[in-house]
Amino acid sequence: MNIENQVLGLIKLSDYIRAYLAKSTEEFNESDSEFELLLRKSEIENPWFTIDNQKFAFRQWAELLTETNIKDWLKDYSASETSKRVGLILAGNIPLVGWHDVISVVLSNHIPVIKLSSKDQYIIPFLLKKWREFSDNNVEYEFVERLDNFDAVIATGSNNTARYLEYYFKNHLNIIRKNRTSVAVLKGDETEEELKLLANDIFQYFGLGCRNVTRILIPEDFLIDRLFESFIDHKDIINHHKYANNYDYNRAIYLLNQDKFWDNNFVMLKEDDKLFSPLSVINFSRYSSMDEVRNFIAENEENIQCIVAKDELGLDSIRFGEAQNPGLNTYADNVDTMKFLEIV
Known part of the structure; x- marks a missing residue:
């Protein structure tokens, strides 16, 4: 060749x-x-x-x-x-x-x-x-x-x-x-534009990719309404019948179980420690220190594809809106495919 x-x-x-x-x-x-x-x-x-x-x-x-x-x-x-x-x-x-x-x-x-x-x-x-x-x-x-x-x-x-x-x-x-799935860590002072870019990281491909954010870590005083406001440009996602079926099903389960959740009629936010969330649901948790964040990431390292956050947090992260824009040298599961192919 x-x-x-x-x-x-x-x-x-x-x-x-x-x-x-x-x-x-x-x-x-x-x-x-x-x-x-x-x-x-x-x-x-x-x-x-x-x-x-x-x-x-x-x-x-x-x-x-x-x-x-x-x-x-x-x-x-x-x-x-x-x-x-x-x-x-x-x-x-x-x-x-x-x-x-x-x-x-x-x-x-x-x-x-x-x-x-x-x-x-x-x-x-x-x-x-x-x-x-x-x-x-x-x-x-x-x-x-x-x-x-x-x-x-x-x-x-x-x-x-x-x-x-x-x-x-x-x-x-x-x-x-x-x-695998991806997480976002918010510092609390993110701009409206940054949160809208995060929404792209969540909703692109309906959230089905391993690089889609399904778990958000937020400061204790962060207002949930800020997330819902940033999601609004993606409201038409509910018009897709397969996505809507997932949303209706998960909402019904939460209501039957009397679980606490936040809802804006096309996506739900649930305070949950789980890394993975069902389609149409974003799990979130509040942190009081960056040590909590680092411990969470370390404990779930094998299941996290990428971390979306500000550079200044020092988390080996990518910027908001970049989750679905990997480079040629970005490898799934962080295993270098090309190095592997050299030894085949």
Whole structure:
């Protein structure tokens, strides 16, 4: 395989996506129309994959896959001299969630053997086909229903699934990913704009991604109303029938159990120590010192994907609004995929 051709093809692919997103339907060529049709088909098959959410994911990738970014990323790694078959069991919780694994395997000079998620069957095959066209057929890959001929595996699943995967792939080099979620820590003096950016970190992709904030730590005197005020731009989320079903169900459970919760008719806030919250619910807790915050993060480190907070809190955090904008060198579960692929 020719890595230079693959990189050039990836840059052309990002240019193609950028051009597609900038066009109106009337300006579409045949390839654009095929792309648009696949997006609509994906939404029909998986209603969580709305056109807006899919296009948001494409926009993030188009901005990320520039020549500078790709070369800066790859300079710290060496491609394998021998191509191996790397099995990929992809998740399907948010659009393009497995794309980083796919490009990592290809640019490490390996062959991705891909088991697609049943929730995301169309877009990655289309992107790989275009990438191959743009790189003079220098991208090799394979789609399978079952992994049975591979040298290493990268798999993503729930905590229950991960136990099975760890046993099944115990004799192979592997990365097995589990459930994670993200937290936000508020200092109390956040601006209205910062809290609105936090709302994006919460509601993008309906809150289904591991980088979505599901738990907020707030100072003891923080007014809950400030959060609800910052959420208001996302009120239309309740018009999505699957999200609304989750909201109605969780609200009914809390009412039946006589649990205390705050409600603004499209999302609920619940004072709860749990890290993970149900869809349509944000857990929060109050802290009196940063030591409490650090202890909480340390205790839950294996389950936290990222922390959203002000830099000045010194929590190895990312800024408000950046949760869904990871870089190429940002790895799920903080396991360096490219370093792993060097030893396959």
